Amino acid sequence: MIDIHSHVLPGVDDGASSLEAAKLMLAEAQKAGVRTIIATPHYSRELHENGMIDQVFDAVRNEALRFGIKLLKGYEVKIHHYPGRMPRDFSGLDLAGTKLILLELPLDSVPSYTPDLVYRVQLQGFVPIIAHPERCRRLGRDREMLEELLDAGCLMQIDAASITGVNGGRAKRFARKLIKKGKASFVASDAHRPYGYSVWYTKAYKKVVKWVGQDKADDLFRNNAADIFGYVDEGNAVDVS
Numbered sequence: 081m082i083d084i085h086s087h088v089l090p091g092v093d094d095g096a097s098s099l100e101a102a103k104l105m106l107a108e109a110q111k112a113g114v115r116t117i118i119a120t121p122h123y124s125r126e127l128h129e130n131g132m133i134d135q136v137f138d139a140v141r142n143e144a145l146r147f148g149i150k151l152l153k154g155y156e157v158k159i160h161h162y163p164g165r166m167p168r169d170f171s172g173l174d175l176a177g178t179k180l181i182l183l184e185l186p187l188d189s190v191p192s193y194t195p196d197l198v199y200r201v202q203l204q205g206f207v208p209i210i211a212h213p214e215r216c217r218r219l220g221r222d223r224e225m226l227e228e229l230l231d232a233g234c235l236m237q238i239d240a241a242s243i244t245g246v247n248g249g250r251a252k253r254f255a256r257k258l259i260k261k262g263k264a265s266f267v268a269s270d271a272h273r274p275y276g277y278s279v280w281y282t283k284a285y286k287k288v289v290k291w292v293g294q295d296k297a298d299d300l301f302r303n304n305a306a307d308i309f310g311y312v313d314e315g316n317a318v319d320v321s
């Protein structure tokens with residue numbers, strides 16, 4: 081499994097509270113069959129520019145190796161209500177050195193400049209991934225905006241916890257719809273703490289197998305990421321027997 085969205089780095093956002101918590105998250109990821117994690121702290125200018133992220137990343141990467149997990153670096157970039165707070169230049173904010181940028185919508189709205197932002201990201205040569213679209217209540221009601229983002233070439237990443245119902249029935253139904261209609265490209269943990277990580281991930285995988293079959297589930301949990309990131313992940317699929 082390849083987890084492309086995780087808040088495993090301690091002390092840089094609302095994710096892992098300490099290195100010990102990060103280690104517990106790595107143990108949980110290992111249990112779930114995850115062999116590659118992209119650490120995606122919430123982007124902030126301070127975090128990015130003062131080099132703090134590099135020190136924290138190096139410490140957790142070394143711990144991850146003990147669990148047989150390859151740790152890669154990325155960011156989750158929130159689409160603020162106020163466009164002036166967005167970075168102008170997305171270079172260095174990509175997932176693991178690829179051309180992918182993980183963008184997070186507010187939970188309650190889709191800022192009207194979002195299509196323009198997507199275009200700006202693309203003009204810089206990047207491909208936007210919308211993080212957990214199923215959790216954005218406004219997007220669930222605004223089919224036109226959803227189609228506009230998909231037509232523009234945005235990829236969609238669903239949270240495992242949404243699939244298991246942890247984020248509510250509405251998010252689960254929206255996640256199921258996106259997956260069944262083939263509009264989603266990835267499932268990731270978006271884990272902020274050890275609690276629930278392996279259980280939700282494993283349950284989500286089994287649920288997606290039920291919805292669309294094992295081949296498509298493997299695409300969402302591993303193969304699509306492996307294709308994009310250009311390496312083969314050695315993690316075993318979850319036993320669904």
Ligand SMILES: [Fe+2]
Binds near residue numbers: 085086087156211
């Ligand atoms: Fe996140």
